[in-house]
Amino acid sequence: MSAGxxxxxxxxxxxxxxxxxGSLRGYLTxxxxxxxxxxxxxxxxxxxxxxxxxxSAIAIMxxxxxxxxxxxxxxxxxxxxSESGWTMMALIFTLILVVIALTGSLWVMYHLNINMMPxxxxxxxx
Amino acid sequence: MAxxxxxxxxxxxxxxxxxGLAEGGSSTMLGFWIYLMSDCLIxxxxxxxxxxxxxxxxxxxAPKDLFDLPLVALNTTMLLLSSITYGFAMLEMAKGRxxxxxxxLVVTGLFGLAFLGIELYEFAHLIHEGATPQRSGFxxxxxxxxxxxxxxxxxxxVWLVVLMVQVSRHGLIAANQRRLMCLSMFWxxxxxxxxxxxxxxxxxxxxx
Numbered sequence: 001m002s003a004g005x006x007x008x009x010x011x012x013x014x015x016x017x018x019x020x021x022g023s024l025r026g027y028l029t030x031x032x033x034x035x036x037x038x039x040x041x042x043x044x045x046x047x048x049x050x051x052x053x054x055x056s057a058i059a060i061m062x063x064x065x066x067x068x069x070x071x072x073x074x075x076x077x078x079x080x081x082s083e084s085g086w087t088m089m090a091l092i093f094t095l096i097l098v099v100i101a102l103t104g105s106l107w108v109m110y111h112l113n114i115n116m117m118p119x120x121x122x123x124x125x126x
Numbered sequence: 127m128a129x130x131x132x133x134x135x136x137x138x139x140x141x142x143x144x145x146g147l148a149e150g151g152s153s154t155m156l157g158f159w160i161y162l163m164s165d166c167l168i169x170x171x172x173x174x175x176x177x178x179x180x181x182x183x184x185x186x187x188a189p190k191d192l193f194d195l196p197l198v199a200l201n202t203t204m205l206l207l208s209s210i211t212y213g214f215a216m217l218e219m220a221k222g223r224x225x226x227x228x229x230x231l232v233v234t235g236l237f238g239l240a241f242l243g244i245e246l247y248e249f250a251h252l253i254h255e256g257a258t259p260q261r262s263g264f265x266x267x268x269x270x271x272x273x274x275x276x277x278x279x280x281x282x283x284v285w286l287v288v289l290m291v292q293v294s295r296h297g298l299i300a301a302n303q304r305r306l307m308c309l310s311m312f313w314x315x316x317x318x319x320x321x322x323x324x325x326x327x328x329x330x331x332x333x334x
Contacts, residue, residue, distance in 0.1 A: 021220040021307075027213040034206055038324075042199050045329045053333045060333075064325035068318055075209055075314040083156045090156075094163040098170040105174035 022077055030074025037067040158308045162315045165278075169319050172271040173326060180327075181334070182263030189264075189331030192257055194248070198328045201244045202320065205279075208237030209317040216310050224298055231290050234313070238283050245276050268327065275323055278316050285309050 041060035043049065050056045072078040072091075080088050215230035249269070252258075259269040289309060293302050 021216050022213060024214075024217055027210055027217070030213075031206070031210040034209075038199075038202055038206065038321075041325065041329055042195065042202075045332050046195055057330060057333050060325055060329050064321050067321050071209075071314060071318045071321065075213060075317070076311060083159070086156055087159045090160050090163050094166050097167060101167075101170050102174050102177065106177050109178040 022074070026074050030070055033070045033074070034067055037063050037070065154304055155307065155311075158311060162311060165315070166319075169271075169274070169322070172267070172274055173322060176267040176271050176327065179263035179267040180331070184262035184264075186262040186265065187255070187257050189328075189334055192252060192255070193328055193331055195328065195332060197244065197248060198324055201241055201248075202324050204237050204241040204244065205317050205320050208234045208241065209314055211237060212310055212313050216306070219298060219303060219306055222298060224293065227298075228290060228293060231286060235283055235286050235290075238279055238286070242276060242279055242283070245272070249273075271327065272323060275316065275319055278312075278319075282309065282313055282316060285312070 041063045044056050044059055048056070050059065078087065078091065082088075211230050211234045215227045215234060218227035218230060249272075252265075257265055259266050286309060289302065289305055292305070296302060
């Protein structure tokens, strides 16, 4: 990073040096969406509005995913252009690892628990 | 890419549409982003541990006996508010207004402190009721996951105070701007992790 770049950063402050500080409108939009996306799942669970645990679980997970995307876009300013797309590449790589680790752990350990249940009839196993 | 930028500003080797390379220039932000991604993996592992052990109550208390959702909602509000106030601080920084930026940083720090206070109160309450980390696999993984997030917030607050001192002493120099932007990413990232915590730990816990 050159000294000239630093001076440039200081003088212009924003927009010209490739770093996105976001805008007031962006932050407020993200905040408004976050409030709604947080309030709805809390309300769903506290009032048991759906009456079905599985439906509620799927709904709140969907809201969490949407809210994470909202935070990524409006607060962390994620886009495919920043750092020539390398931030997005790092994110995608991380997401792949996270999905493998989470689903792998849960899947394997779930089956381990099922097979370790007392009284489980092993003769029916393939 | 920063290297190429330094060595030759006049000679441009990349393609015409590669504007990001020419204007990006801050490899620190990319490096910090990669650190955040590695931090994300730590939390993913802790979430996986909680997912595996979260149902092992060892005849002890279950989430329904312990969790207080209004308190968690209040905590979530604190962290969300601290996120938006940090965003306001960044906007003030972009305009070069040191005073109002510092004021927003103070507000951010206070919301962060409120978050930590509520979380410590919750932990103290759990331990007082006998729901200690040693009680069951569920509680061990709960304290590890939520505690790790709380530790991150704690260090974020320390970082925030240090940066406020730095800015008050040296002003909004380029180095301080860069540090503030790194902390901005760190702080918003912690809010993203908290979305996972309140969804998978607290809300899903009440549904079990």
